[in-house]
Structure formats: C-alpha cells, structure tokens
Amino acid sequence: MRISGENLIGATARRGGGEVFHALEAATGAVLEPSFASAAPADVARACALAAEAFDTYRETAPEARARFLEAVAEAILEIGDDLVARCVAESGLPRGRIEGERGRTVGQLRLFAAVVRDGGFLEARIDPAQPGRAPLPRPDLRLRQVAVGPVAVFGASNFPLAFSVAGGDTASALAAGCPVVAKAHPAHPGTSELVGRAVQRAVAACGLPEGVFSLLLDAGHAVGQALVADPRIAAVGFTGSRRGGTALMQAAAGRPAPIPVYAEMSSINPVVLLPAALSARGEAIGRAFVASMTLGSGQFCTNPGLVLAVAGPGLDGFLAAAAAALEEVQAATMLTPGIHRAYCAGVAALEGNPAVQVVGRGRAGGEHQGRAALFATDAEAFLADPALAEEVFGAASLVVRCPDLAGVRAVLEGLEGQLTAALHLDEADHAAARSLMPVLERRVGRILVNGFGTGVEVGHAMVHGGPYPATSDGRSTSVGSLAIQRFLRPVSYQDLPPALLPEALRDENPLGLRRRVDGRLVAPGA
Amino acid sequence: MRISGENLIGATARRGGGEVFHALEAATGAVLEPSFASAAPADVARACALAAEAFDTYRETAPEARARFLEAVAEAILEIGDDLVARCVAESGLPRGRIEGERGRTVGQLRLFAAVVRDGGFLEARIDPAQPGRAPLPRPDLRLRQVAVGPVAVFGASNFPLAFSVAGGDTASALAAGCPVVAKAHPAHPGTSELVGRAVQRAVAACGLPEGVFSLLLDAGHAVGQALVADPRIAAVGFTGSRRGGTALMQAAAGRPAPIPVYAEMSSINPVVLLPAALSARGEAIGRAFVASMTLGSGQFCTNPGLVLAVAGPGLDGFLAAAAAALEEVQAATMLTPGIHRAYCAGVAALEGNPAVQVVGRGRAGGEHQGRAALFATDAEAFLADPALAEEVFGAASLVVRCPDLAGVRAVLEGLEGQLTAALHLDEADHAAARSLMPVLERRVGRILVNGFGTGVEVGHAMVHGGPYPATSDGRSTSVGSLAIQRFLRPVSYQDLPPALLPEALRDENPLGLRRRVDGRLVAPGA
Structure with missing residues (x-):
C-alpha cells in the first residue's frame, strides 16, 4: 500500500505546508522513503474545524452504529496486511512477532470498546422520577447521562507504534465515547501512522460518518502538537511519552483561556x-x-x-x-x-x-x-x-x-x-x-x-494503566481497558423535559435497553 | 453554644497565630463577637499532617462504619439547634426560613452519601478472572476498585453558609469517598463554620475515627488557602466561589511539583x-x-x-x-x-x-x-x-x-x-x-x-451541578448529588493477588455484598 507522506484531514489527503522529514530505519539509521511534510497551522485549524463540525452528529450515533464503526476500523487495519507489519518493523526496530502481536492488541482494543458501547453502562443513565406531591416543594423529574466531551487530540507514542498510536487505546476510547479524534503521528513512525490513519479514514467513509470524525497530522517537531492543544475546539488530550513532553502539554492546556483535561502517561520506574x-x-x-x-x-x-x-x-x-x-x-x-x-x-x-x-x-x-x-x-x-x-x-x-x-x-x-x-x-x-x-x-x-512483572498490560475491564503524578498527569483514570472511556465523558442532567425532547438513553420506554439507576437503585431493562 | 474563634486542628481547638478578624452582621455591618484568628503556616501543616496520618485508616473503614459517621455528622449539626440558625442568619443576612431549609439540605446530603457508601456502587468493583489456559499467553487474575485520592481541601462558599460550606456537599462527598477533609472557613461566616466544625469534630470522636479525618482552618485573607492547596499532602481541592478565586486555586494546584485536581465552581449566568x-x-x-x-x-x-x-x-x-x-x-x-x-x-x-x-x-x-x-x-x-x-x-x-x-x-x-x-x-x-x-x-x-428556573438544585442521583469552564474548573463532575463522590476517587488494579491480600470489595466471597462487573458484565451479589 502506497505511503504518500500527506496529512489526512477529514476525507482528504494533502501535503503539509510545514517542515519536511523522513522516517529512519531503526536498525540501520537509513532514510526511508517517502518524505513527510509537517502540517501547517491552517491544516491544524482545518482538522479541528472538521472535528467540531462532526461532533454533534457523531456523538449522537446509535450505540450499534458506533460499535460497528469501531469494528470497521479494526477490520480496515487488518486489511492493510503485511505492508503494515513490514513498515512498522522498519520504523520501530521491534521484531515482527511483537508487531504482529501489537496489531492483534490494537484490533482487540477496538473490539473491546465496541462491546463497551453496546453495553451502554458508560452512559451512566440515571432517572430520579418527579414527586409532584412532595412537601414543602414538589420534586422535578431529573435524568442524567454522560455525553462526549468534544474533539480529542491524541498523540502517538514512540514505543507502541500501533497500540498506543494513531488507532491505539486513546483513539479507541475517545471514538467509543463519541468524540472525534485529531491524531498527531509520532515522527518516528510516520509511515505506520499514515497506513493506519488511512484505514480509519476508510472506515469513516464506509460507515457514512462525517469526515471530521478523524484526522491525522504530521509534525517533525512540537509546533503542530502545541497548536493542536491550543485550538479552542479541542476538548481533551491523550498522550503517551516523556515527562518533558507530557508536562509541556499540561502547561499548554492549563494556559488556554478555557483549560482542558490532559491525560498524559509519562514516567514510571515500576x-x-x-x-x-x-x-x-x-x-x-x-x-x-x-x-x-x-x-x-x-x-x-x-x-x-x-x-x-x-x-x-x-x-x-x-x-x-x-x-x-x-x-x-x-x-x-x-x-x-x-x-x-x-x-x-x-x-x-x-x-x-x-x-x-x-x-x-x-x-x-x-x-x-x-x-x-x-x-x-x-x-x-x-x-x-x-x-x-x-x-x-x-x-x-x-x-x-x-x-x-x-x-x-x-x-x-x-x-x-x-x-x-x-x-x-x-x-x-x-x-x-x-x-x-x-x-x-x-x-x-x-x-x-x-509474583509477576508489570510489562504485560492486559486489555480488559479490570485493568488500570495509570497512576498518580508523574506516572500520569491525572491518576483518576486509565489509558488501557474499558474504564478508559470515562476520560472523554461528562455528565449532563435533564430536568422536566417533555418525553419527545429526551435523549433515547433516558426515555421511559428505554429503547436502548440500558441498565439504569432509578432513584439510586440499578434497574435492569424490562424490570 | 460558645464560639471561641479558634482553629480546629484534629481533635484540638487552638487560637491561630495569624491575622485577627471579626464576622459582621450582614444586615447592619455591626461587628459580631468573638474575634477569630487566622491559622498560621504551622497550623496548616499540622492539619495536613494529621489528615495524611488518618488517611490509610479512614479510607479503609467498613462501608457501614463510614455511613454511620456521615449520619453522626448530620445528627451533630442538628443538635446544635437554634444557636446555629441564629448565628448563620446574623452572619449571612439570609432569612431564618432559608437557613433552616439549608440546614435540612445539608443534613440530607450527608444522609444521601451514607446511602451511597452503603450501596457500594461507587467502588466500581470489577473482576476479570484468570484464564490460565489462554493462548498464546495465560490471562492473569485482575481486579479493580476505586480508592480515595487522599486528603481534600474544601473551601466554604459565601452564599451557602451550610450546604456548600464546612460540612456541605464537597465535605460530604470527600468523606464518603474515604478522604480526610481540611476545611477552610469562609471569612464571612466564621462563627457558623466553627459551630459546624465542632459538630464534625464531635462525630469524629464519637465514631472512634482518627482525629485527622477533619480539621477547620480560619483565614482573614487568602494566605491559608494558598498554603493549603500547596501542601504536598493535599490530593484534591473543592471550591465554590468567584472566578478570580477559583482560577487562582487552579493555578496554584497546576504549579505544584505534583499537580492535583481542583473542583472549582465559579461563574455562570444560566x-x-x-x-x-x-x-x-x-x-x-x-x-x-x-x-x-x-x-x-x-x-x-x-x-x-x-x-x-x-x-x-x-x-x-x-x-x-x-x-x-x-x-x-x-x-x-x-x-x-x-x-x-x-x-x-x-x-x-x-x-x-x-x-x-x-x-x-x-x-x-x-x-x-x-x-x-x-x-x-x-x-x-x-x-x-x-x-x-x-x-x-x-x-x-x-x-x-x-x-x-x-x-x-x-x-x-x-x-x-x-x-x-x-x-x-x-x-x-x-x-x-x-x-x-x-x-x-x-x-x-x-x-x-x-419550563422552570435553575435556582432549585435538587440533591439526588441524577443531578449535575457543574458544567464546562468557567462554570467550573472541571466539567467532568458535579458538586451536588451522589455522582459527586467520583471526584475524590481513583482506580487501582490488583493482579494475581492471593485472596488473603485482596481488599474485601474484591474477594471471591464478596463479603460487602457488592454488585460487581465480572468480565465486563454486571453481576448481582449472590448470583
């Protein structure tokens, strides 16, 4: 599969206006073709604008549609076939067996999040029914669900060119939550990133989703990443990398007119x-x-x-x-x-x-x-x-x-x-x-x-890959496993809405078949 | 009940070494006795040290014991009787009926969190059982629960001298999560704060808890609050007040060697x-x-x-x-x-x-x-x-x-x-x-x-009192309602622990009777 060296902005691919760079073969230091061109500020802005445009539509996709999209991304990655493995081995220096395993992990994560979306527990649906006769004041009808926070910037990691990169855990959990993703490729494996990015792009198109659900930006240095975190349309950041890189993003996010959460995994001696x-x-x-x-x-x-x-x-x-x-x-x-x-x-x-x-x-x-x-x-x-x-x-x-x-x-x-x-x-x-x-x-x-070592990080429901600062910037969450979806959600409460205006997750007839908390007690669908 | 003007540090009351100030009668501007003395830096450090000392014991209290403590705080507040209402009316200028209602709300919040603690759902207990025969690699036994983040600094608000103050929503949710609280009284109602603080102090003692579970600090200005947020033993901050005050705390927290989360509710035109x-x-x-x-x-x-x-x-x-x-x-x-x-x-x-x-x-x-x-x-x-x-x-x-x-x-x-x-x-x-x-x-x-107005904020399970910046510093949570407990928790995963070392919430025999997620599916106790 051809690698063009372009940025992927929504449904398009365009040569960036910024600094040109090459991937190096890790084992030899030899230059790998083609050249890659960093995104220009206008490319960053365009990707963020498309993501913002796509947000309201994408976040309200039905659970089944969103789950199928995640599965389509997994399929599209597998369809790249050996070209992906070969390029990834060349760029990372990691052995073929490891890269094949990591591809399986990446695909497995996407499928896990498809199951999480179908389960619907992440919506945290709650209903406190009205009590019109309560004294001294009647109680209103109150309903709560989690909604997606907004477009998420995801920074690819050097050490997991597939599983913590363009379509890795942060992207999978953000997409599962209903957030469009603007990914920033790690400059050590731009070819791998492009191949995976094009797979996501194909899945977006095949599922009929708005193009802004996914973009991929290239950057030889740090300017694109800084611009991305500063963009007012970005609502959260996922990052895996060095302590210096992570704290720089934390500072950039905290210094915005409207600060946003940064989930940076940075440094640990375990x-x-x-x-x-x-x-x-x-x-x-x-x-x-x-x-x-x-x-x-x-x-x-x-x-x-x-x-x-x-x-x-x-x-x-x-x-x-x-x-x-x-x-x-x-x-x-x-x-x-x-x-x-x-x-x-x-x-x-x-x-x-x-x-x-x-x-x-x-x-x-x-x-x-x-x-x-x-x-x-x-x-x-x-x-x-x-x-x-x-x-x-x-x-x-x-x-x-x-x-x-x-x-x-x-x-x-x-x-x-x-x-x-x-x-x-x-x-x-x-x-x-x-x-x-x-x-x-x-x-x-x-x-x-x-009686083990931490190097195996199981992708499941009970995994926490996180920890207090500086292991991560925010120890309240995990970057691996199904709990990661909580990073990209925030609760919204609906008071006294007519049934016709309620989101499906909160309607009396429970069309999504969710387990919901009614007056604080979990109630199974149909009960 | 006598008001002494002292700081409450653990089980003790001591006159602060800092600036002396008085409460004013809101309706007249008249000086109210006694004088209050701001905490000195050593008082702040002592309260934080006691909170850190109490943390490991308090966070592992059994759910029933912790729930009873919250109820004991509620009882102790009611036992103050009319002295509390009278002082609060004088300091706030709010009508007696409103203060009595707010007292009921405060007590109701504490009792709601007692129920939340007993329910145990906030522990988010998850078990992914081992699969020793899985190929190519066996799957380990993984279990997850939420643990308390650490001692929490709570800043009392001017506009709800009871419900968003010393034993208000932030204190109730932090204590419910298992976090000791160091409260900072709002200088507009220090007498009210002391009366409530002493009630909490009495409940701590009556329940046989470590004294550091609660302290109350006084401050004529901002120095005590800044020192409190800077203290390395403080793990999170709850605040309700102005945008200027909230953003100052956000900056202080972000500038620490180890940044901590700030939950500041600041500004909204609704x-x-x-x-x-x-x-x-x-x-x-x-x-x-x-x-x-x-x-x-x-x-x-x-x-x-x-x-x-x-x-x-x-x-x-x-x-x-x-x-x-x-x-x-x-x-x-x-x-x-x-x-x-x-x-x-x-x-x-x-x-x-x-x-x-x-x-x-x-x-x-x-x-x-x-x-x-x-x-x-x-x-x-x-x-x-x-x-x-x-x-x-x-x-x-x-x-x-x-x-x-x-x-x-x-x-x-x-x-x-x-x-x-x-x-x-x-x-x-x-x-x-x-x-x-x-x-x-x-x-x-x-x-x-x-078809209503937002001024009534129901305390329940489906309430969100929060919102994107600058309504709050962190739109991922609420300060009112049972979901607020999530602010003060972080997940920890346990891999291949012998049963004897597992926390009770995660033992096979489920001694706490929790609903748990097993391999991602919710399982009722006994099922």
Whole structure:
C-alpha cells in the first residue's frame, strides 16, 4: 500500500505546508522513503474545524452504529496486511512477532470498546422520577447521562507504534465515547501512522460518518502538537511519552483561556519488591524472570521494572548472581530511535559514573543503534539521598536498592513519586509484610501485582494503566481497558423535559435497553 | 453554644497565630463577637499532617462504619439547634426560613452519601478472572476498585453558609469517598463554620475515627488557602466561589511539583431561552415567575438566571412588561457581605451606564447593605459585540437579549462560555426549535431544564451541578448529588493477588455484598 507522506484531514489527503522529514530505519539509521511534510497551522485549524463540525452528529450515533464503526476500523487495519507489519518493523526496530502481536492488541482494543458501547453502562443513565406531591416543594423529574466531551487530540507514542498510536487505546476510547479524534503521528513512525490513519479514514467513509470524525497530522517537531492543544475546539488530550513532553502539554492546556483535561502517561520506574521468604526460597528463579522482563522489547515499556527493592542478605545475593548470569546471555536489541538510544546510553553512563552505584551485570554489546542491558545496585541510604537515582532510564536498565530491613523498603517506597505499577514477589510467609506495604502501594501506583512483572498490560475491564503524578498527569483514570472511556465523558442532567425532547438513553420506554439507576437503585431493562 | 474563634486542628481547638478578624452582621455591618484568628503556616501543616496520618485508616473503614459517621455528622449539626440558625442568619443576612431549609439540605446530603457508601456502587468493583489456559499467553487474575485520592481541601462558599460550606456537599462527598477533609472557613461566616466544625469534630470522636479525618482552618485573607492547596499532602481541592478565586486555586494546584485536581465552581449566568409559542401563550406569567427566581435570596445563587434570550416581538414585550411590574413589588434584600453588595452595585452601574443597554425595571430601593433588583435589556448584536455583557453580576440582576430570530438565539448561545444551567420555556409547538438548540446546550451546560428556573438544585442521583469552564474548573463532575463522590476517587488494579491480600470489595466471597462487573458484565451479589 502506497505511503504518500500527506496529512489526512477529514476525507482528504494533502501535503503539509510545514517542515519536511523522513522516517529512519531503526536498525540501520537509513532514510526511508517517502518524505513527510509537517502540517501547517491552517491544516491544524482545518482538522479541528472538521472535528467540531462532526461532533454533534457523531456523538449522537446509535450505540450499534458506533460499535460497528469501531469494528470497521479494526477490520480496515487488518486489511492493510503485511505492508503494515513490514513498515512498522522498519520504523520501530521491534521484531515482527511483537508487531504482529501489537496489531492483534490494537484490533482487540477496538473490539473491546465496541462491546463497551453496546453495553451502554458508560452512559451512566440515571432517572430520579418527579414527586409532584412532595412537601414543602414538589420534586422535578431529573435524568442524567454522560455525553462526549468534544474533539480529542491524541498523540502517538514512540514505543507502541500501533497500540498506543494513531488507532491505539486513546483513539479507541475517545471514538467509543463519541468524540472525534485529531491524531498527531509520532515522527518516528510516520509511515505506520499514515497506513493506519488511512484505514480509519476508510472506515469513516464506509460507515457514512462525517469526515471530521478523524484526522491525522504530521509534525517533525512540537509546533503542530502545541497548536493542536491550543485550538479552542479541542476538548481533551491523550498522550503517551516523556515527562518533558507530557508536562509541556499540561502547561499548554492549563494556559488556554478555557483549560482542558490532559491525560498524559509519562514516567514510571515500576518498583519491584522482593520479600524475604520468596527471595530466600527462589531468589535465583526470580532473578532470571526479572531479567527476561527488564530486557523485553529492549526495555522500552512504560511498565519496565526499573527499580528493585529488597532486604540485603543471602537471598538478594542469589537474586543478583542469577540476574547477572542471565544478563550475560541477553543480546543487545535495536532501540526505537537514535534519540532514545542516545538518552539510554547517557542514563546508563550516569549510573556507571555514580560512586554510590555498583554494576551488577551487563548484557551483550551490540551494534550502533542497539541498547545494551544494564543492572545496577546501590543501598537505601544512597538512593534516598540522590533523587537522580529515582529517575527513569528508558530502556533495559534497572537499579537494585539494598535495604537494611523491611522498614527501609517501606521508607524507599514512601519516598517514590507516583508509578504505573508495583510488583511484590512473595510467599505465604511474606503475607504480613506484604499487607503492611499495601497501603503505601495503593497510594503510589495504579496497579499492584504479585509474583509477576508489570510489562504485560492486559486489555480488559479490570485493568488500570495509570497512576498518580508523574506516572500520569491525572491518576483518576486509565489509558488501557474499558474504564478508559470515562476520560472523554461528562455528565449532563435533564430536568422536566417533555418525553419527545429526551435523549433515547433516558426515555421511559428505554429503547436502548440500558441498565439504569432509578432513584439510586440499578434497574435492569424490562424490570 | 460558645464560639471561641479558634482553629480546629484534629481533635484540638487552638487560637491561630495569624491575622485577627471579626464576622459582621450582614444586615447592619455591626461587628459580631468573638474575634477569630487566622491559622498560621504551622497550623496548616499540622492539619495536613494529621489528615495524611488518618488517611490509610479512614479510607479503609467498613462501608457501614463510614455511613454511620456521615449520619453522626448530620445528627451533630442538628443538635446544635437554634444557636446555629441564629448565628448563620446574623452572619449571612439570609432569612431564618432559608437557613433552616439549608440546614435540612445539608443534613440530607450527608444522609444521601451514607446511602451511597452503603450501596457500594461507587467502588466500581470489577473482576476479570484468570484464564490460565489462554493462548498464546495465560490471562492473569485482575481486579479493580476505586480508592480515595487522599486528603481534600474544601473551601466554604459565601452564599451557602451550610450546604456548600464546612460540612456541605464537597465535605460530604470527600468523606464518603474515604478522604480526610481540611476545611477552610469562609471569612464571612466564621462563627457558623466553627459551630459546624465542632459538630464534625464531635462525630469524629464519637465514631472512634482518627482525629485527622477533619480539621477547620480560619483565614482573614487568602494566605491559608494558598498554603493549603500547596501542601504536598493535599490530593484534591473543592471550591465554590468567584472566578478570580477559583482560577487562582487552579493555578496554584497546576504549579505544584505534583499537580492535583481542583473542583472549582465559579461563574455562570444560566441562560433562559423563551421560545416563541410559550412566549406568545404565557409570556406574562413567565415574566412574573422569572422575577421570583432572579430575586430569590437576593439573586445570590450560582444558578441565578442572569441572561434571558428570546426573539423580539409582542410576546417578549408582554414578558418584559410583566417582569417590570413584578419587579416594582420586590423588596430590596440584605446581601451576604458588604463586598458582595459593593460588587453588585458596581455591576449594575456598569450596565446602567452602557449605551447599548436599557433598564427594563428595578426593584424597590432598600437599606445600606441591601441589593436592589435590576432587569436590563439589549439586542443580540450589542451582546455579541461586548463580552462584558456576558459577565456574571452576582445578585438580583439579569439581562434580556432581544434576538432577531431563532438563528440569533442560537448564535448567542454558541458564543457563551460554559454554564451550570440553561432553561427553556416552551410549549408543544416549540419542540422543533427546542430540539435544534439541544446540541448547543449540551455542549455548554451541566443541566438543561424546561419550563422552570435553575435556582432549585435538587440533591439526588441524577443531578449535575457543574458544567464546562468557567462554570467550573472541571466539567467532568458535579458538586451536588451522589455522582459527586467520583471526584475524590481513583482506580487501582490488583493482579494475581492471593485472596488473603485482596481488599474485601474484591474477594471471591464478596463479603460487602457488592454488585460487581465480572468480565465486563454486571453481576448481582449472590448470583
């Protein structure tokens, strides 16, 4: 399938008037054709105007129509076939199997949200019937539903070129909520973005939806993204990326004449706590499993385990020895972009140069664009004294903190910023210790897991991929799983409306077959 | 009951180290005893430290215990008896009947949230059971619940000294969610605030809860509020007041090292649209009802109808004539504070001096601290040309905009900022016109009502008291009604936890008897 290098504005494709750039083959740094042209300010404005125009129609599509549209997007992505996988592998340097899996995840997310739309629970339909005879004042008829917030700006992530990008989780949840999307392609994979964007465009047309439901903008730098967030027609922002990028968008959104919510997933070191009984019984096995997790995808996961906490002793020594041995077998792997590779090398060098930090082990050295895994250790006192040690090194690097006792583990956890995940490795004899740490973890993270690592992020109903600042800009929500639809909704109440003017979700005859809260009690359809 | 002028810090009462101030009798401007001393920075820090200390215990109280605590607060407020009503009347200038009604509303809110806590639906309990045999990868066991965000700072409002103040809606919903509250008294009614604060303090003690669950701080100015929002232990902010005050808190919260959500309800002119058939059939009756609504409580409601839109013609003339006649009978009424009275007089004077604005009618003149109602008119062209005409004049003033046609009504609505409410007055012949305006209203407001006015804000499950900026800082929520509990919650996911470590809400045996979403489908307890 041809890649043109154009911006996709509604139903059209047009060469942008801004800076021209190329994708690079991640493995070699070679320039990939064609060239891409960044959007000009007029392109941004046109995409936002079309989105605003489409909004009232799109947000009132029937649940079945909207669900079918999400499924049509999934189908259209699959129909691209191997061209998508090949281009995505070239641009990201990620292995084919991973990209195929990620495509399945992307399609699965769209289908999950189709099911969420059909279920209708997200509408939060509520009815408080009138009580005309109530004293001293009659009670009016009050009904409530959630409505879409408005057009959403979605920023593609570098590390998931499909699942957290043009038609990734943010786009799927925003479209499911009834919000048009203006996506900003990540400049590291513009060809992948265009292929997916054209698939969404085809689905919009095939479903007979207004063209403004989706646009895709290109940007070599940051100007298009800033203009997009500043546009008064944009009502919310979804972003996955660096802390610097996310906080810049937060500031831009807060500085608008009418501030808007930003859902930025930014930075997390995902602490792993090894509790004494587990460490003593199976420290070496945990060490090997840990290395497999920290080096997966060259460590380029938001949920990569960047910090390990344990009480010093023979169990931890066994863990470290096994991890070091496992690391020696780990091949260096291509990183997503030369910039990410450079940042990774700088982060590793800083740890190597820190006198309070020891090198536990390194993976094998590799080529020019490949990240070499690295495991470091320090002690709790040094960690607490140096905030730089708690900063994320994006890639396959991790730091083990030797703690004097469980109180030391707790003190390190209490000192951490917000995180996406925390993992506890424990046996039954560790339950009391684990229980004492649970409140700290619940205050700090979005997902607590036991005897595993956070790198697998299941797409389901009970997933939280989020967490307190700076893991995300807004810990009240998740970017993965069905709960993500709540990001792009706001409640509206209808008082004493004649039946003919009520939205379908709130009519007495319940044409959408919704479960609704009547006077506060959930009532099944037909009941 | 004695009023001491002290700050209530946890279980203690202590004289603040900051600026000393007095309450004034609203009707006379006379100084009321005793003096109040603003909190010193150490008092703020102490209240926040106690709240943080109490948090882990309080947020894990059993639903029944937490519900009983909310009911105990309600009881303790009623037990103050007439001392509370008398002091509140003196400080606010509001009539006794209104204050008694507001007390009932306050107590009713606390009891509503007790029911919400017992219902447990707010926990959003979800279980995606493990699928160990799933290919290519087994699915983990994932469970989700909402947890409290942390200690909440609540700012009392001037215009509802009970229902939106120390133990008002924000406090009730935060406590229901499991968040300790540090309240900041409004300086216009510090005596009322202390009486209510001591009632909450007594309920905390009677229920055996940690003292840090509630504190009350006094402040003559803004320093205590700023320090409170800046304190790293505060996790969210509830505020009802001016746009200037709300945006200052938004900026303070966004500028923290770790930004936090601010729920500020700020400014709204609550458009009222009079549609042609209704206006023609009963314009005069609507005019009389409108004047009753706009002058209620001296117009000091967030939902006061400050803007009326209609197509020019005989129907509107009849409305205006009836409104002007009704206004002549309206007595001036004491306003909440001399400052609010001054701002009201300045707002009215600015409208009077605007060459594009005509005076439709005035209420009766009154005493030094009393607001005299005022109704103005202009045309759509002038209104659209002068943004100052869309600014809220807090008090019993309203502006009628004569529109050339329905398109003109729509254009004015499209130009408005976010609002709390919009009211449509309509007959059956107006349905098509109303339907065409619904999308505009849904994008602009939190509550749409028909053939009424927004001044009554029902406390229930289907109420939205909120709206897009600048009606509130965050249109994704409500400050009134049971949905308000969602402001102070965030989701946490638990992966592969041993049953012994799971929170009760998520255990297989469902000890809390919750309705839960299992694999996305709602399942009743016992099913």
